[in-house]
Amino acid sequence: MKISTHEAVMVEEVLDNLVYKENGNYIDCTFGAGGHSKKILDKLSCNGSLVSFEKDKKAYLSASSDLKRDKRFELLNESFSNIRNYVKDNTINGVLLDLGISSTQLDDPKRGFSFQADGPLDMRIDNSRGISAKDWINSASKKEIEDTLWLLGEERASRKIASKIVNHRQVNPIESTKVLSDIILSCVQRRTKKHPATKSFRAIRMFVNNELQELQQVLDASSYLLCCGGRLAVISFHSIEDRIVKRFFQGKDRLTSDVRFEYFKDKFIKPSDDEILSNPRSRSAILRVAEKAC
Numbered sequence: 001m002k003i004s005t006h007e008a009v010m011v012e013e014v015l016d017n018l019v020y021k022e023n024g025n026y027i028d029c030t031f032g033a034g035g036h037s038k039k040i041l042d043k044l045s046c047n048g049s050l051v052s053f054e055k056d057k058k059a060y061l062s063a064s065s066d067l068k069r070d071k072r073f074e075l076l077n078e079s080f081s082n083i084r085n086y087v088k089d090n091t092i093n094g095v096l097l098d099l100g101i102s103s104t105q106l107d108d109p110k111r112g113f114s115f116q117a118d119g120p121l122d123m124r125i126d127n128s129r130g131i132s133a134k135d136w137i138n139s140a141s142k143k144e145i146e147d148t149l150w151l152l153g154e155e156r157a158s159r160k161i162a163s164k165i166v167n168h169r170q171v172n173p174i175e176s177t178k179v180l181s182d183i184i185l186s187c188v189q190r191r192t193k194k195h196p197a198t199k200s201f202r203a204i205r206m207f208v209n210n211e212l213q214e215l216q217q218v219l220d221a222s223s224y225l226l227c228c229g230g231r232l233a234v235i236s237f238h239s240i241e242d243r244i245v246k247r248f249f250q251g252k253d254r255l256t257s258d259v260r261f262e263y264f265k266d267k268f269i270k271p272s273d274d275e276i277l278s279n280p281r282s283r284s285a286i287l288r289v290a291e292k293a294c
Helices: 011-018 035-043 057-062 065-069 080-085 133-137 142-151 158-169 177-185 198-208 211-225 239-249 273-278
Strands: 025-028 049-053 073-076 092-098 226-236 261-263 286-292
Touching (some): 035 073, 080 211, 092 211, 226 239, 239 261
Parallel strands (some): 025 092
């Protein structure tokens, strides 16, 4: 079986824009395979610190022992939306959010994130809790499925796909990624290189993991944790996430925070042509970095 590896996206751009104080305190909200965390630690002095969060138990347990032994580093198996439970307000110099899922998660058929290989229809980042994609797809109303595919996946064929899903499950439950992918393929014509199931799978994953709500919560929380001049860096991979981040930096759609942010340098940064060539999955990434104004 092919061993999947995950390449952290825009590492140099993150370091250049986020880590401005060698003895500062930083948070990596999405540890994943540890790519960004390792590089941040490399740039910190012996007096700096990094706290990383990882919701995925498997990724948490897979973290290298060398990294865990670093006295400057702490790794928590926790959702990033709960960071204020672990970190004091006004103490952090920089917060990093690398949204989406890692290649390691995506390429593991047992996780059910991808239509590329057949596997159980799960899609939970933390598969010890919450409703799986299988349970949701077999119990949700037609309207709920339509709305999810349209609002989170921007899928134009959402009504047709939802109808096919409901009709299929009345005969046999939908339990695998292949069955769901085949249903979607029967509704959507392939017009580009992008697989017709891409938008629907993304929408279901985002719904199951409550991704947009958790994003809004962590953005709000970060504004309290950051010290004066502290920086918030967010890498998003599609327009819905990026829109939430952009509006947050503009002072819109806040939950409780009224903290003002100002963009640091450019309003957004895209990966270089060389990075896209070596890591095609980085092509849709957008990095936004803003400072907490005082």
